[in-house]
Amino acid sequence: MALKLYNTATRKKQLFHPLEGGKIGIYACGVTVYDLCHIGHARSAIVFDVLVRYLRARGFEVNYVRNFTDVDDKIIERANRLGRSTGALAQEFIDAFYEDMGRLNVLNADHEPRATEHIDGMIDMISRLMDRGYAYAEGNDVFFSVEKFKGYGRLSGRKLEDMQAGSRIAVDEKKRHPMDFVLWKSAKPDEPQWPSPWGAGRPGWHIECSVMCNHYLGASFDIHGGGRDLLFPHHENEMAQSIAAMDGSFARYWVHNGFVTVESEKMSKSLGNFLTIRDALKIYHPEVLRLFLVSRHYRSPLDFSKNAVFDLQAGLVRIYRSLQRLEEIIGPYEEPGNVSLSGLSEDKQDSFTEEFIKAMDDDLNTAAAIGLIFDKVRDINKIMDSVDGAVDKAAQSRLAESRRQVYSAGAVLGLLQVSPALFFQHLSSDEMRLEPEEIEKMIEERGEARKNKDWAKSDQIRAELKDMGVVLEDGPKGTTWRLDV
RNA sequence: GGCGGCAUAGCCAAGUGGUAAGGCAGCGGUCUGCAAAACCGUUAUUCACCGGUUCAAAUCCGGUUGCCGCCUCCA
Numbered sequence: 001m002a003l004k005l006y007n008t009a010t011r012k013k014q015l016f017h018p019l020e021g022g023k024i025g026i027y028a029c030g031v032t033v034y035d036l037c038h039i040g041h042a043r044s045a046i047v048f049d050v051l052v053r054y055l056r057a058r059g060f061e062v063n064y065v066r067n068f069t070d071v072d073d074k075i076i077e078r079a080n081r082l083g084r085s086t087g088a089l090a091q092e093f094i095d096a097f098y099e100d101m102g103r104l105n106v107l108n109a110d111h112e113p114r115a116t117e118h119i120d121g122m123i124d125m126i127s128r129l130m131d132r133g134y135a136y137a138e139g140n141d142v143f144f145s146v147e148k149f150k151g152y153g154r155l156s157g158r159k160l161e162d163m164q165a166g167s168r169i170a171v172d173e174k175k176r177h178p179m180d181f182v183l184w185k186s187a188k189p190d191e192p193q194w195p196s197p198w199g200a201g202r203p204g205w206h207i208e209c210s211v212m213c214n215h216y217l218g219a220s221f222d223i224h225g226g227g228r229d230l231l232f233p234h235h236e237n238e239m240a241q242s243i244a245a246m247d248g249s250f251a252r253y254w255v256h257n258g259f260v261t262v263e264s265e266k267m268s269k270s271l272g273n274f275l276t277i278r279d280a281l282k283i284y285h286p287e288v289l290r291l292f293l294v295s296r297h298y299r300s301p302l303d304f305s306k307n308a309v310f311d312l313q314a315g316l317v318r319i320y321r322s323l324q325r326l327e328e329i330i331g332p333y334e335e336p337g338n339v340s341l342s343g344l345s346e347d348k349q350d351s352f353t354e355e356f357i358k359a360m361d362d363d364l365n366t367a368a369a370i371g372l373i374f375d376k377v378r379d380i381n382k383i384m385d386s387v388d389g390a391v392d393k394a395a396q397s398r399l400a401e402s403r404r405q406v407y408s409a410g411a412v413l414g415l416l417q418v419s420p421a422l423f424f425q426h427l428s429s430d431e432m433r434l435e436p437e438e439i440e441k442m443i444e445e446r447g448e449a450r451k452n453k454d455w456a457k458s459d460q461i462r463a464e465l466k467d468m469g470v471v472l473e474d475g476p477k478g479t480t481w482r483l484d485v
Numbered sequence: 486g487g488c489g490g491c492a493u494a495g496c497c498a499a500g501u502g503g504u505a506a507g508g509c510a511g512c513g514g515u516c517u518g519c520a521a522a523a524c525c526g527u528u529a530u531u532c533a534c535c536g537g538u539u540c541a542a543a544u545c546c547g548g549u550u551g552c553c554g555c556c557u558c559c560a
Contacts, residue, residue: 011489031560044560074558156555162487163556205558227560228490234559257560258490259553266554295508296498301491301553308497311509318508321522359499367499371507381523385516455518462520473521482522 003058003361005223006299008231008254009155013363016253018222023061025217026052027251029209029226029234030112032069033093034078036276037100039293039304040260040267044227046290047257047298047364049106050413051225054360057341057412065216066109067209068094070116071202076191086192090114100277103286105414111216115208119194122203122211125245126183126196134244138174140186140199146179149240155254156232181237183207206237210245213238219248225255228299258301260293275304285427287415288313294366294413315374316415317427317485322377323403324420325384329391330399332419339411352376352405356412366413376406428469428483439470443479446472 003016018024028048031041045066052064069075070090079086098108126142129135134148146152146160153159160179172182182204187193193200213221219242226235235254242250259266262273280289283306292309296302327333341357352372359368380402387395410416418426446461462472471484 029560032558038560040560042560047560072558156488158488158556229555229559232488232555233557259560261553264553266559268559299490300498303497305497307509311497314510315508318523325523365499368506371499374507378524382525385524450518453518459519471521474517474519475522 003055004363005253005255006363008256009251011157014253016222018060019220019252022059023063024055024223025063025065025221026223026225027065027067027209027213027217027221028109028224029230030066030068031093031097032072032074033090033097034072034075035093036096036278038260038267038274038276039280039289040227042101042104042106042277042280042289043260043293043298043302044225044257045101045106046104046293046414048225048255050294050298050366051223051255051364052107052109053339053412053414054364057339057408058357059340063111063217064109065111065113065212067212068097068112068114069205069208070094070114071192072115072205080190087116096278100281103281104277104290105286105417107414113212113216115203115212116192118208118211118215119203121215122207123184123194123196125207125211125214125241126203128245129183129241132244134241135183136176137198140184140201141174141182142184142198143175143180144183144237144241144244145176146181146240147177149244152179152240153236155239156236158232179233181206181233183241206234207241209234209238210242210250213250214242214246219246219250221251223253223255224251225257228256228258231256257298260302260304262304264303284309284313285316285423287417287423288316288427290413291316291370291415294415295370297367298364313427319373319377319406319416320420320423322380322384323406323416324424326380326399326403327420329384329387330396330403333403333407335407336404339408341408341412350401350405352402353408356405356409360412369409369413373406373409376402376409380406424483424485427485434468434470434483439465439468439481443472443481447479 004013005016007014026048031037052062055062071086075086075090079089082089126135129144135142135144163179184196184198184203185201187200187202191202193202213224224235239250261267262275265271265273267274288309292312293302295312341353356369356372359365359372380399383395383399407416442461442465446458449457449461465472465481469484470481473480
């Protein structure tokens with residue numbers, strides 16, 4: 001079995017073969033830094049994070065590039081409105097991006113270029129397009145001529161003649177064809193600008209990604225990703241201008257993630273159903289949110305609802321509870337430096353790793369992969385139930401192996417990254433101001449009552465603790481307590 | 486108007502030709518003084534609807550209905 005990815009360009013799942021041996025170049029469109037990221041940005045970032053983690057676990061050497069668009073109409077507009085520089089505004093939201101994505105366990109890319117760092121490259125590429133006859137200057141603006149590029153529209157599956165350019169927005173009359181798009185915009189007062197052969201100005205949106213792809217990954221590279229909505233016009237345009245300028249094939253596989261909707265509607269500021277990562281994390285544990293975002297296949301729309309997220313939380317709690325119980329039996333988990341899924345199946349009877357790989361190989365079927373983790377957790381619980389008390393060597397090694405599998409799978413998904421104790425602590429961090437000594441004292445008191453078979457008193461103490469958010473569990477080794485989550 | 490996607494139990498969600506994963510919730514049981522947790526069993530004769538192909542279809546084909554996305558900045 002080998003990795004199959006759905007390639008938007010061919011509209012099929014295809015076997016993935018890297019351009020060059022064990023090396024893979026991936027470019028994912030990042031964010032425009034004019035505001036906080038929402039959970040849709042989180043989903044996209046997490047999808048490619050999982051892809052990169054998985055490819056690395058399979059032994060590939062991945063060169064992952066993710067950009068920041070730091071010059072753009074919206075940034076300029078907002079900066080002007082706030083009376084701030086675009087640079088400072090962009091930096092603020094880049095910092096916020098790292099903070100929010102970091103909390104969600106999204107790893108940094110290998111290269112995280114900003115558009116403004118590649119202005120020279122953009123001018124070079126635009127010049128090449130001019131030289132090759134794909135671009136024309138009109139005043140101080142430069143446009144890409146879509147009619148000159150054979151196959152324009154092929155990626156997104158549309159024909160020039162079918163598109164209703166300007167149906168919702170007036171077409172710039174300087175364009176020779178309504179679908180022509182801007183490569184270089186002439187400078188306006190109070191806007192960032194750079195000198196160019198066509199006069200001072202700033203780049204159009206699409207050219208930055210073309211240039212950065214080319215700079216870090218070359219004229220042909222393996223995977224280009226982004227949200228479904230970027231397919232057109234952004235990716236179509238990126239591809240057209242890149243191939244027109246550099247030849248090559250540009251991206252060989254196009255991977256697009258589906259949207260997060262809220263109450264079945266796309267998030268948008270105008271609808272007011274816009275949920276930032278930051279706000280979501282006030283309600284949900286980061287891993288709960290991350291689990292939710294990978295619980296559905298990445299290409300499907302994902303509808304965000306509080307109930308759905310809390311249902312998943314209950315599942316994650318169950319996993320962590322098992323891991324916690326496991327620590328009591330075989331000690332804390334020692335994390336290996338690198339996660340590797342190659343050659344993991346020492347036990348031929350146990351197909352967990354094979355099945356996990358099979359699921360992930362099938363166009364990153366994270367939903368199926370999560371199902372396997374739950375199956376494995378049940379196995380672990382079963383073993384723990386059966387050995388309660390006396391753990392022999394065989395059971396111990398089976399438990400340790402199972403746990404390693406769960407954690408390896410978790411690491412590929414970017415989950416199970418904290419200790420069970422920490423997870424539960426964070427999950428119930430509603431500042432209950434609990435005094436462990438006080439709780440222990442009450443448990444001791446209840447223990448006395450139980451010894452005297454004073455069930456009324458015992459149950460009353462338990463009820464009091466329950467009101468405080470503490471759940472008791474009477475086991476063979478005595479009573480333990482945990483926070484109610 | 487053009488293009489594309491989706492429809493699986495009370496809810497969430499895998500499954501793309503071989504007889505319905507998993508999670509949540511529910512019910513019954515084991516354990517427990519009672520609980521909690523865990524485990525076991527159970528919950529869709531059926532995959533929006535109607536036709537067709539096939540020995541065999543949730544899966545393929547045609548049609549119908551409903552929902553959604555893109556065509557404008559957007560993850």
